[in-house]
Amino acid sequence: MNFTYESLHAVPVTKPGPNNARELRTHQGIPGIERIPSGRLFATWYPGGTTECRENYAMLVVSDDDGQSWTDAVAVVDPPHPDVRAFDAALWLAPNGKLYWFWAQGCGGEDGVPGVLDEIFDGLVGVWYVILENPDEAPEHFRFTAPRRISNGIMLNKPTVLSDGTWALPCSLWSVKSKHRARHESLWPVYGAMMVVSEDEGKSFSLRGTVDVTGIPGGPSFDEHIFLELRDGRIACYIRVRKGVTRSISMDRGRTWSTPVLTDLPGPDSRFFIKRLQSGRILLVTNDSFSTREKLTAFLSEDDGQTWKGSLLLDERNGVSYPNGIQTKEGNIYISYDYNRTKGGYLYLARFTEEDILNGKIGQDSFLQREIDHSRPVP
Numbered sequence: 001m002n003f004t005y006e007s008l009h010a011v012p013v014t015k016p017g018p019n020n021a022r023e024l025r026t027h028q029g030i031p032g033i034e035r036i037p038s039g040r041l042f043a044t045w046y047p048g049g050t051t052e053c054r055e056n057y058a059m060l061v062v063s064d065d066d067g068q069s070w071t072d073a074v075a076v077v078d079p080p081h082p083d084v085r086a087f088d089a090a091l092w093l094a095p096n097g098k099l100y101w102f103w104a105q106g107c108g109g110e111d112g113v114p115g116v117l118d119e120i121f122d123g124l125v126g127v128w129y130v131i132l133e134n135p136d137e138a139p140e141h142f143r144f145t146a147p148r149r150i151s152n153g154i155m156l157n158k159p160t161v162l163s164d165g166t167w168a169l170p171c172s173l174w175s176v177k178s179k180h181r182a183r184h185e186s187l188w189p190v191y192g193a194m195m196v197v198s199e200d201e202g203k204s205f206s207l208r209g210t211v212d213v214t215g216i217p218g219g220p221s222f223d224e225h226i227f228l229e230l231r232d233g234r235i236a237c238y239i240r241v242r243k244g245v246t247r248s249i250s251m252d253r254g255r256t257w258s259t260p261v262l263t264d265l266p267g268p269d270s271r272f273f274i275k276r277l278q279s280g281r282i283l284l285v286t287n288d289s290f291s292t293r294e295k296l297t298a299f300l301s302e303d304d305g306q307t308w309k310g311s312l313l314l315d316e317r318n319g320v321s322y323p324n325g326i327q328t329k330e331g332n333i334y335i336s337y338d339y340n341r342t343k344g345g346y347l348y349l350a351r352f353t354e355e356d357i358l359n360g361k362i363g364q365d366s367f368l369q370r371e372i373d374h375s376r377p378v379p
Helices: 181-187 354-359
Strands: 028-035 041-047 058-063 075-077 084-093 099-107 127-132 148-151 167-169 192-198 206-211 220-229 235-241 244-250 273-276 282-287 296-301 309-315 320-327 333-339 346-352 367-373
Touching: 028 084, 028 320, 028 333, 028 346, 041 084, 041 099, 041 333, 041 346, 041 367, 058 084, 058 099, 058 367, 148 192, 192 220, 192 235, 220 273, 273 320, 282 320, 296 320, 296 333, 296 354, 309 320, 309 333, 309 346, 309 354, 309 367
Parallel strands: none
Antiparallel strands: 028 041, 041 058, 058 075, 084 099, 099 127, 127 148, 167 192, 192 206, 220 235, 235 244, 273 282, 282 296, 296 309, 320 333, 333 346, 346 367
C-alpha cells in the first residue's frame, strides 16, 4: 500500500463514467438497502478491481417496482487519487426524512492481493456522508450535498436512534494490528467500536464512548457493530468477533461500556444485522453457523435478546453474507445481502414479515432471493 493523506480530501458524488461500467465489475459486495416513503428503493455497495483494493468505489442504484428491476449505477463515489478507495457504504433514512449515503474512505493496496490486512486498512480511514436532496426525482437529476467527514474509521451499519432522539453511529477504527497505525500517532486516533453521536439531527457529531475489544477471546475482528437500546434504557452493542458475536452494555447512554462478553449467537466472523422492530421484538439476521458463511437466517426475540424464536432461512448457499435491512411502516422487512463476491458478485433482496419468521416460511406477498445485480453475465 502506498499511503497518502489525500484520503482525507473530500470526493464529491459524480455520475458513473466508463471506468464504472458493469462489464468491468469483477468484484462487488457488502450492500446496504433503504426505502423512502414513496416506495422507491435504494441500494449501495462497492465494486472495483478483483478484490478489496485501491480500485474500489461506492455506487448507488434505484428500484421503483419493489426490487423487481434495478437501474445500473446512478451515482458513484470514485476517488480520483490512484491509491485511495471508497468502500463499506451505507444508506439511512433519518427521522427528519433526509436520505444519508455513508461510505468509508482510505488508502488501498494493489489489486490481486486478497485478504492482506495491511493492503486494505491504512490505520485511519474515515467515515464520510452526503445527503440526497431530491430522492423522489429522476436519478439523472439527483442532487447531493458536499461530502462531510465525521469520524475516523468505518461505518457500514445504520445509525440507531435512541429514545431521547440522539443518533448513535456505529463507527469503528479497527483494533486489529496494522503496520500503518504508527504513522498516525500524532493524530491521537481512538481505536475500537465507537459510538459517535449527533444530538442536533446531524448538525454536529462527536465521539461519546468506545468499546474496548482488544481482550475478546479469540481476538477482535472488523467490529461491524450495531447499537440496540434495551427496554430498561441500557444500550447494548453487538460486535463481530472471530469466534462469533460479542455484546457490551452501557449504563450511561454510551459513555462507558462493560467488558464485551461472547454470546451464543451464531456467526462465522462475519457481518450480521440486528434491529428493534415496530412490534417491540428484535430481529436478528445472521449466518446460522459458527464456521461458514452459509444459511443466512432470520430470528426474532421477544425478551430483549435473551432468547430467540422462529427461524426463516433466507438463503442456504455457501458464500452468502453481510445482511443489511429496514422495516417499513406497513411491517415489511427488507434484507439485502451478497453472494460469491469475487465469482459473480451477486446482490440479493428478500422481503418478509415477522409472521413469516414465526411460521418458518414466507407468505404469498413475500419473496426471497430477488436479484439486485451481478458483476458477470449469468451463465
